[in-house]
Amino acid sequence: VARDLVIDHKLDVVVGVVETHRRADTAALLLGLDLLPRRKVAYRDHTLEEFDLDAALARRPQLILIDELAHTNAPGSRHPKRWQDVEELLDAGIDVFTTVNVQHVDSLSDVVAQITRVSVRETVPDSILDEADAIELVDLSPEELLQRLREGKVYLPDQARRAAEHFFQRGNLLALRELALRRTAQRVDDDVREFRQEHGVTEAWPAGERILVAVGPAPSSARLIRAAARMAAGLHCPWVAAHVEAPTSRGLSERDREQLDTHLRDAAGLGASIARLTGVTVADAVLSYARRHNVTRIVVGKPTHPRLRDRVRGSLLDSLVRGSADIDVHVIGGDAPTPASARPAARAGAAEPGRSYLAGVAVVALATAVALGLRRLVDLPDPEMLFLLAVMVAATWFGRGPSLVAAALAVAAYDFFFVPPYLTFSVTDQRYFLTFAMMFATGLAISALAGRLRAQERFAVGREERTAALFALTQELSAAERAEEIAAAACRRAAEAFDAVAWVFAARPAAPELLACSQPQALLDARELGVVRWALDRGDAAGLGTDTLPGTPVLAVPLTVGSTRPGVLVLRPRAGRGPSVDGQHLLDLFARQVAGALARADLADRARASAVRAEAEELRSSLLSAVSHDLRTPLAAITGAGTTLRDAPDLPAASRDALLDDIVTEAARLERLVGNLLDMTRLESGTLVLRRDWVPVEELVGSALHRLEARLAGRAVTVALADPLELVLVDPVLLEQLLVNLLENADKHTPAGTAIELRSSQDDDYLELEVRDHGAGLAAGDEERVFEKFYRGANPASSGAGLGLAICRAIARAHGGELTARNHPGGGASFRLRLARTTPPPAAPDPPADLNGPT
DSSP states (O other): OOOHHHHHHHEEEEEEEEOOTTHHHHHTTTSSSSSSEEEEEEEEEEEEEEHHHHHHHHOSSSSEEEEEETOOOOOSSSSSSHHHHHHHHTTTTOOOEEOOOOGGGGHHHHHHHHHOOOOOOOOHHHHHHHHSSOOOEEEHHHHHHHHHHHHTTSSSSHHHHHHHHHTOHHHHHHHHHHHHHHHHHHHHHHHHHHHHTTTTOSSSTTSSOOOEEOSSSSSSHHHHHHHHHHHHHHHOOOOEEEEOOOSSSSOOHHHHHHHHHHHHHHHHTTEEEHHHHHHHHHHHHHHHHHHTTTEEEEEEEOOSSHHHHHHHHOHHHHHHHHTTSSSSEEEEEEEEEEEEGSSSOOOOOOOHHHHHHHHHHHHHHHHHHHHHHHHSSEEEEEEEEHHHHHHHHHHHOOOOOHHHHHHHHHHHHHHHHHSSSTTSSOOTTTTTHHHHHHHHHHHHHHHHOOOOOHHHHHHHHHHHHHHHHHHHHHHHHHHHSSSHHHHHHHHHHHHHHHHHHEEEEESSSOOOOEEESSTTTTOOOOOHHHHHHHHHHHOOETTSSSSHHHHSSSSSEEEETTTTTEEEEEEEEEEOOOHHHHHHHHHHHHHHHHHHHHHHHHHHHHHHHHHHHHHHHHHHHHHHHHHHHHHHHHHHHHHHHHHHHHHTTOHHHHHHHHHHHHHHHHHHHHHHHHHHHHHHHHHHHHHHOOEEEEHHHHHHHHHHHHHHHTTTTOEEEEEESSSTOEEEEHHHHHHHHHHHHHHHHHHSSOOTTOEEEEEEESSSSSEEEEEESSSOOOTHHHHHHHSTOOOOSSSOSOOSSOHHHHHHHHHHHHHOEEEEEEEETTSSSEEEEEEEEOOOOOOOOOOOOTTOOOO
């Protein structure tokens, strides 16, 4: 394909990395293509060849070929994994053709391990495949692949024989082939759904079967779920268990909701996806979902209620059949109708039904009293409006049942008090019967509309609460970087969303490790910790509300990302029962978000560790390169002088003394170099403890100059201190070393005999010490680089490891100050140390004189 793109489309194609495994036919396919040189990496006495990401970015081809996407890069590389290199290439606008074996797909790795008994460590996140523009399956039968293996077209003979005896057994290959076909079919299915949505296709495309079963709280739903599960198993297709909450449907009691949650959990246990739908009517919601998700079969239960109800409220089955078009509707016979005596009488919003009905009666009584009072004061033309208002209030506040009672009482009260003859239920004018009917019908309509509004309000409030909880969690997780911060945010938000005590445990080889808890003093007992370990080991939820250890008061939900489980989220609900289906769905979303955040933090930690290892390796190489010469030079001089003294015992005294002086000088030089390395190590590791004391500036400067008296003998050193007696709170040994290093640096990098200036200045807040030379100054751009470890300038003038100025800046920053470098306008380099001034302690008072005199 790449060759065709080059020839036919004149596309700039580069081979980034292709593993030929020393196969001649594979190498021959690369002839004529531009090959990117590999990057050589030294690792444990071996030289590894890796993909050169920087070279690819600099080359910027239109298309690059990258083999073995799951490959782990050598230590010291910018990214731990090759798929991360590919992400950077894509971000740079370079298209990539790449390959990956199905056993390396992260979400399938545990299945592959179960089938092949081989744990695949190198995996690629599923998100990488999901973001690919196109996926092409290279499919071979097991027999053909084994034949290619025997012919040496996959591995070399010895390696091919071992592979055929272990991983590449025929049974394994059959299973891997099925996994690859199913994963590719899943991607194709997603592409079909996306195309249908983009082009507004509403009719079902029966390219693959998909079943939807409508579930409610009725006991017959259990039979529907089992029938749909059998149908899906026979057709080898996915299926969805859906419940619709529509304004036209009656509210559910607490008992009904528990039964519905049980049905949906059973469906999920049988392999169904769960969908909570809302719509104007149940039929509209089901059909809309079915068209969007290319459902080919809808399973519903046979009606068991009286036919009159369908005529009054409409038939769900009739609406589904008429609106299904080319979607098949399967009607399954349910269990026998539930006896009226066994049905729960209470509905949602009617936890105290007696009070609600009494309240409805009271509202009508109040409306009657108001109407009678107004009739005495004014000519009240339409008292029935007050009664309709009473019905509306009853429907809004107390539910459908009380509102229907209020409508009937309103008609009776209107007849008794406002229709002649008064104070009787007799009606002489037949026209009032129409008024009564209209009043009752209007009351029914108001009751229905108010019920719908109440239901819609419940839907909106519940959805808004779930969305707000998830949004708050996402915000906090995005700001957290460390695993402990992520766990604390998860516990805090989970405790609020589920009214529970929450814990997050991290998976560790020995035992789960507690990362955070929403209530620090809360502890888990041994049985509850067993639930946590079970959830981590098995990867399934356990505890309260599940089929595993349901008697424990906690619910443990594993945090799963692909085939890995970085931890577990544990809840102890204060209500003592597991979450509802809606709550379970929200909990699953919580778990996914937290798992993704923990995986991101772990990846960041690994990247930082890799960067630290790479930096340490680079530092080690730089250190060896920088100090090897400086260590060898004094050692060679000492060895040479010592050898001469040993082999020539008859040397003149003057020569012997000169050799001994050389040994002492080079030993002192070696001691300074080793001391600088040790100082730098202590400063960077943070183990150096400052021993601060109040010291005059003059004393620090004098001590430094005294140490360098012999070295600076041939130079004019000018000292100008603003206040020689100014006291500074510093570590005198370290600050003296800083001044010594600056003066040595000035002496080393300037011509002999030139002057060196050491000055101080101060204001109310800061003290500045400046060391200035009169040499050539700093090269352009070196004002910061001179403080880097092992940097000795573009033209290093003398020996040295390049650590002196790095040590100076580290000492300055350890004191809370700063050391900067610049070229002085009058010539030469200037180094300025800036320290914050602090008020020295008051001087101790003189002891009082002895008033009694000597004794």
